[in-house]
Amino acid sequence: MVPHANECLTLDFASIEVFDYYFIVTINEGLLFDRSHLAELYKVFNTYFPDKPFGYISNRINDYSVDPTSYFKTREYPWLAAVAIMCYSESAYSNALFERNFYKDRPHKPFYDMKDCKAWLMDKVENHSKDKLPVIS
Numbered sequence: 001m002v003p004h005a006n007e008c009l010t011l012d013f014a015s016i017e018v019f020d021y022y023f024i025v026t027i028n029e030g031l032l033f034d035r036s037h038l039a040e041l042y043k044v045f046n047t048y049f050p051d052k053p054f055g056y057i058s059n060r061i062n063d064y065s066v067d068p069t070s071y072f073k074t075r076e077y078p079w080l081a082a083v084a085i086m087c088y089s090e091s092a093y094s095n096a097l098f099e100r101n102f103y104k105d106r107p108h109k110p111f112y113d114m115k116d117c118k119a120w121l122m123d124k125v126e127n128h129s130k131d132k133l134p135v136i137s
Contacts (some may be wrong), residue, residue, distance in 0.1 A: 011044075014028060016045060022055035022118070025059060026061060029063060055082065084120060085110040087112055097110060
């Protein structure tokens with residue numbers, strides 16, 4: 001059985017599908033995703049998963065840019081278990097690999113297959129402990 005989104009949200013810069021243990025976020029075409037956008041996503045995270053592990057799937061179907069320094073504040077969200085990047089092109093995959101250099105406090109992995117993406121993410125969510133996050137200095 002394929003899980004269906006519990007809720008679908010629309011922000012001015014993205015659409016979000018909310019599932020029981022993860023989000024699938026699709027950022028709008030042409031956007032420069034930065035810390036202000038991430039702050040808005042964190043509000044959504046806190047609303048739906050204030051006290052249990054969850055995962056984040058970045059659905060890179062659209063072409064947009066990410067300010068990799070926006071990842072520096074993720075330590076503040078201990079319930080975020082992992083980030084999976086669903087890629088539809090080689091350039092999106094290469095960008096996700098580059099971004100991983102800035103995202104060091106949690107698992108972060110690009111994929112070409114949504115089924116693999118969800119399976120990997122669910123494993124990370126099921127095995128997540130907010131107390132085991134590395135100390136970032």
